[in-house]
Amino acid sequence: MRKAKVDIEIKNHFIKQDFFNREELYKFYLKYEPDLNERTFGWRVFDLKKKNIIISIKRGVYKISDKEYFNPPIDSKTKKLSNYINKNFFDPDYIIWTSSWLNDLSLHISFKNFHIIEVPYNLKDIVFEKLKESGIVKPFLLPDESMIQKYVLDEEDSAVIKTLITRSPVKRIKKIKIPTLEKLLVDLYSDTKTFYMYQGYELKEIFRNAIQRYVINWSKLINYSKRRGQGNEIKKYLSENFMDLTGDILNDHR
Numbered sequence: 120m121r122k123a124k125v126d127i128e129i130k131n132h133f134i135k136q137d138f139f140n141r142e143e144l145y146k147f148y149l150k151y152e153p154d155l156n157e158r159t160f161g162w163r164v165f166d167l168k169k170k171n172i173i174i175s176i177k178r179g180v181y182k183i184s185d186k187e188y189f190n191p192p193i194d195s196k197t198k199k200l201s202n203y204i205n206k207n208f209f210d211p212d213y214i215i216w217t218s219s220w221l222n223d224l225s226l227h228i229s230f231k232n233f234h235i236i237e238v239p240y241n242l243k244d245i246v247f248e249k250l251k252e253s254g255i256v257k258p259f260l261l262p263d264e265s266m267i268q269k270y271v272l273d274e275e276d277s278a279v280i281k282t283l284i285t286r287s288p289v290k291r292i293k294k295i296k297i298p299t300l301e302k303l304l305v306d307l308y309s310d311t312k313t314f315y316m317y318q319g320y321e322l323k324e325i326f327r328n329a330i331q332r333y334v335i336n337w338s339k340l341i342n343y344s345k346r347r348g349q350g351n352e353i354k355k356y357l358s359e360n361f362m363d364l365t366g367d368i369l370n371d372h373r
Contacts, residue, residue, distance in 0.1 A: 141179040189300035191220040201295040226324040231272040237283035301340035
């Protein structure tokens, strides 16, 4: 049977199950490929994920995807900032995004948006100085909540320079390094100073919309939250507020 047909059969077979494990999927494949070995099966799983037919909810456990991947629009200012950083710093580790992306998830639309640029600790000062010279944006280095309220949100084009946490989950869109949705959610929860305007009910709305609409790799989210020292806290937050959406997924992340 052709792969495309098998893909359809997989959807039809597992669509009504909340979750299914790797062994169940392997047994299903054996009906069509009796000689399927573990290595080839691994590629089959990889292909299913790539096609967004299944999504991983934890290691070795999947579900049929009814959601889309988080691929926010890249505006001209973000492109310009990314190009400037790459040109002047030889493609360093960095992440760039804009708070305007949150308008798609939050309850209230914000008309005061800013860019967030995360760079390694040893580059933060020089990136700040370079961006001041560039005239592309008005940069602010590690601003506190008061500075964001008084100055960052008062500028038409502003950027907050933050220190990049090592091994942060990142993806590329049009060669631009942006945070994954998992990182974005954890950062909103953890950094209450920079993102003070998205706390409380607004944060719950962002999380709920994100969980309902987009593919989320829970292992990636929990692992990154641990790197931020928020592992137990964010698991508790998710369990208390979104158990209807996450079910028992989080129980296996110790």
